[in-house]
Amino acid sequence: MGVTPTLSPLQNKHKTDAMVSSDIWTNDSPIAASRRLWVPRRPAVLVGSFEVLADGQSPNGTSETCDGKLKEAFPNLQSLGPVVLKNKSSHEQLNGANGSCPERSIMNMNGTNGTSYQGNGRAKTLRVGIVLSGGQAPGGHNVLAGVLDYLSERHPGSTLLGFKGGPGGILAKDYMEITQDNMAPFRNQGGFHMIGSGRGKIEKPEDLQKASNVAQELRLDGLVVCGGDDSNTNAAVLAEFFKAKGLRTSVIGVPKTIDGDLKNAQVATSFGFDTACKVYSEMIGNLMMDALSAKKYYHFVRLMGRAASHITLECALQTHPQAAIICEEVHQSNRRLADIVHELADMVAARAEDDKNYGIILLPEGLIEHVPEIGALISELNDLLADTDVAVNCHDSLVTKLSGANLAVFQFLPVAVRQQLLLDRDPHGNVQVARIETEKLLLQLLEVELEKRKQQGKFSGKFAGLTHYFGYEGRCSMPTNFDATYCATLGYVAGVLIAEDKTGLMATASCLDKPCADWSVGGYPLIDMMCIERRRGKDKPVIKKALVELNGPVYGAFEQLRQRWAAEDAYRSPGPIQFHGPTADCANFTLSLELCQGHPIEIA
């Protein structure tokens, strides 16, 4: 049926910029108030009338085949194919033969071309649920706003329900209605606090049934799940379960994680990665200017990213540090902690020769878990600790039980870290690796190594280190123009897919290196992003975490430049995120994305 689009009622209910400056005692900062009134850009295809077509030619021309086990796990989802939205009146002329990323001029994004939208599946008004799952990422509120705007514009009278506190909110049937009025204060703001988030999972049969009951009771036409690899895996399971039960509730995923490890041929980037990396890079750039001015400290900066090192790699490209440790490289080359320390010591010694006793070293928080020898040590420690009911005084005897190689690794660690490994255990008795402040560990080991070299006459420089951890600061900052626009777009597209009765898809936007008007949008089957992994002795279909590809263009660029950065002071200070002016959009997205889109490296 056809519905004439209604533009979202984003009127000036809130203060104007001229007013906020004198209103400093409210809880509204001038920038927060100003951002609230900003209207994200929108791809041209979403402005006028469009249709949703099967996308035989997905942007990369490939579609992975589900193997037998995936087919077995998702019998009801396997016939789904990718879809793409096309401008209804003109897509054939515009897109040419290959259908992807057409080089077309920017259309009027605020106007409509007068024709109406024709869907093919749903009733005029829709009931849609949405949930935010897992850790915060900048832009989450704009996904909610994107779905809401789609419903307001194309299906007036529809209802959007936000489940509170993550997937647990679905099971508890804990939700709130999201309206234009209560949405307005959260537009373009950081955080997930409008509806909250949580780490709950809907996996067990009884939980799937509970979620199914709630979807039926609330008469949901669709459910939008914003999450990382795990949450989107669960979204596929839920889509399958609903379909098998004959429910009308579609499930659509949206890729969210600052870690950047939900990424594949169809998903160029997850939302939040751009903003988080820019917040961290601003701080790193500031430290660099400080290092260069004071000329007396090495700064060790730990960054978020346990499984993958995308953040560290992107921040390295943005800022040009003396060293950046990439877990995937450490793992692949079976690097020992001692190797890493030696390499850093070599760098410090070489710079000291050049009278440079300062520098910046980046490392991901996941490092310690990725050093193979530490993994082996922790594994043996966990076994020994499980066997013994170790009193505090018995640690010495426990340590002597360690095998030769692991004992050597243990003794290489600073005393404080050894104690932490023995004493700081989780409720299951396991060593709490994540609690180890890796940046301090590396600094201490480097101090020992440099002192040794000094006594051997191999190092005559000065060395003083400072440590930093940039983590929580980046998860809830105000989204960049890119993330704000990307999220609003993904939300809008998720709404379209639900209206079209599509399920088990992830909402996607591609051609992100083009102006937003030219972005291509659609949906891609979640199960086509999956593989089978062996977990706890069972085959499990999962969306695999995307690690840093050591033969990919992003790491490739880093590899080409790292030696130069180690020796020279090639620091790059990205500065604070800008929302207006010449630099708000020229650094439109991460360098990682730029490189992945095939832009060449020009080394100056």
Place this chain on the structure above:
Amino acid sequence: MGVTPTLSPLQNKHKTDAMVSSDIWTNDSPIAASRRLWVPRRPAVLVGSFEVLADGQSPNGTSETCDGKLKEAFPNLQSLGPVVLKNKSSHEQLNGANGSCPERSIMNMNGTNGTSYQGNGRAKTLRVGIVLSGGQAPGGHNVLAGVLDYLSERHPGSTLLGFKGGPGGILAKDYMEITQDNMAPFRNQGGFHMIGSGRGKIEKPEDLQKASNVAQELRLDGLVVCGGDDSNTNAAVLAEFFKAKGLRTSVIGVPKTIDGDLKNAQVATSFGFDTACKVYSEMIGNLMMDALSAKKYYHFVRLMGRAASHITLECALQTHPQAAIICEEVHQSNRRLADIVHELADMVAARAEDDKNYGIILLPEGLIEHVPEIGALISELNDLLADTDVAVNCHDSLVTKLSGANLAVFQFLPVAVRQQLLLDRDPHGNVQVARIETEKLLLQLLEVELEKRKQQGKFSGKFAGLTHYFGYEGRCSMPTNFDATYCATLGYVAGVLIAEDKTGLMATASCLDKPCADWSVGGYPLIDMMCIERRRGKDKPVIKKALVELNGPVYGAFEQLRQRWAAEDAYRSPGPIQFHGPTADCANFTLSLELCQGHPIEIA
């Protein structure tokens, strides 16, 4: 003599914004490149022709009288009075009777009014030295640029020499010539790295003589000293010494410190405080959005500021945390560490009743030194450690020697901190108080207290804490439009004062709450900011550090609002510093400054 102003030759030698976006592999970030081309605003009085007049009526109408000891220490400086720059042709009509902060319309800042500048002292070309002293503060490069632009425009052919690595560079005669060409890359950039800084002092008679020799050898007409209270005290000593020796070298101070503790009736704020507070507040605001979204952590944020708590206070006003600890208050009310912990525990328990198990607590790095009982403990520990050659194993016996009250305080501390107090000593054997991570100390003590209350049935909430230290990130960030403009103005005015043969003055700008065009500028005698302090048994003239005034308007505003902030989630997220658009200037300076300028508090 009269010189027609020449505008500074800031041509597009560097990339334009359109170019930098595709040039991501250089060390130039788009924002750094864009900032470089930005031209700071300039007070109207500095645009056309002006004259330097004795300022009988200083902005606050008062001028402290030097007492006898100050007269004794600075016999050659005591006749100096404050000066003010007035627009030559029109100041009488414009300024009315009182001469301060006229409400006039903005003049064309880039044009000149056709008349030429008339100085009354110096030769046509000048030789000026400049030095950056102490810790970095955003805007330092713009002070250099301000002096340079003054010389280029009003005394073409002059020479500006930058002493390298702080005051030590003067003694070592280590300098570089600063030109428009080599200055250009550093305009509006963070850091002090163009010429560096250092903590050296010129105090001892032989150093004063050395500096005097260098000033003579380099034929300096003036020396600009950018520094905090100590460095400006030294600037006065140097001015006195040069004058006594009959040197022609004027010494002019510029107020620099992110700590905000160089402040008095004539100096509204030191440069860098605005930017640093905004960088920290951005991060705190981000943490607040995270706390509100995750609802499971208390974040303890340590901020820079050892002597004074201005930064913590300003950040509290900017962000509205659950608690902010102000050292001056702790000290004045003789608060014990246990009192602070109890107050925090009360706040946490009250919020838990309201189902809010999260929050933000700000504290200054100087806290531990300001708790009177800790001061007493450390003092006794230092004495005991000096008396004994304590082997590692003898600590227990040393502790038993502590007096009763100090022993109780010692035993209240967490084990790790006790060890740190005993083991971590500086080269003189003193306890290294600054090394204690106060945010972790407070968190640990609070955990113990809440556990105790839990067991007494007085606390049933959940409590988990995370700690952060925001320090070095704020010292070298790109200056805000305010700091960039303030610094360029102070530099320009310092140049004027040197050309006018003035010495022993601090360059000042007032009426900072007005548009920049309306700022009033001049110079104020350093010795009129001084008092006599007893240090190491000797009377010493010093510029006193400005502590937070507990009966002042800034602390007053905090006091009015803190209870509300503790209970409610009144978080305010200031967002990243903006250089363009509606919010680049509306939050033009710190709330501390706004309050000090007499703007009323309107509580919403």
